[in-house]
Amino acid sequence: MSVDCTYFKPAGVPTRSLEEVVLAIDELEAMRLVDVNGLYHDKAAEQMGVSRRTFGRILDTARKKVARVLVEGMALRIEGGHIEIVKQRTFACSECRHIWNLPFGTGRPKSCPACDSKRFRREVTT
Ligand SMILES: [Zn+2]
Structure with missing residues (x-):
């Protein structure tokens, strides 16, 4: 995901007099998946490669943060907004022990690329 807009502030207020809230890129991604794309939490968590519990915490x-920015008229900066995030998911085959990586957003693989077995699982690295 890349983000073009990385700084938001109330119009007409000088930046120096504003308090700034920093939104991490994964927090923005969580909101994008659920609040913009309408994904369920479990699907969104899977896409981001985190547990549901962790995802819930990130989204919360x-x-x-965003509510506070709007209600209290603060500035919002998105951290790491110019960085193209290329996160990998790791899968491990239970048959041949092959381990491979796939980027997020490409869906769950159908079978192990080495032995074609369907008995593989996601390695959780977080
Ligand atoms: Zn295999």
Whole structure:
């Protein structure tokens, strides 16, 4: 994901007099997946490669930050906004022990690329 807009502030207020809230890129991504794309939490968590619990925490933090920015008229900066995020998911085959990586957003692989077995699982690295 790349982000073009990385700084938001209330119009007509000088930046130096604004308090700034920093939104991490994964927090923005969590909001994008759920609030913009309408994904369920479990699907969104899978796409981001985190547990549902972790995802819920990220989303909760993100929403609280954005709500505060709007309600209290603060500036919002997105951290790491110019960085193209290329996260990998790791899968491990239970048959041949082959381990391979796939970027997010490409869906779950159908079978192990080495032995074609369907008995593989996601390695959780977080
Ligand atoms: Zn295999």
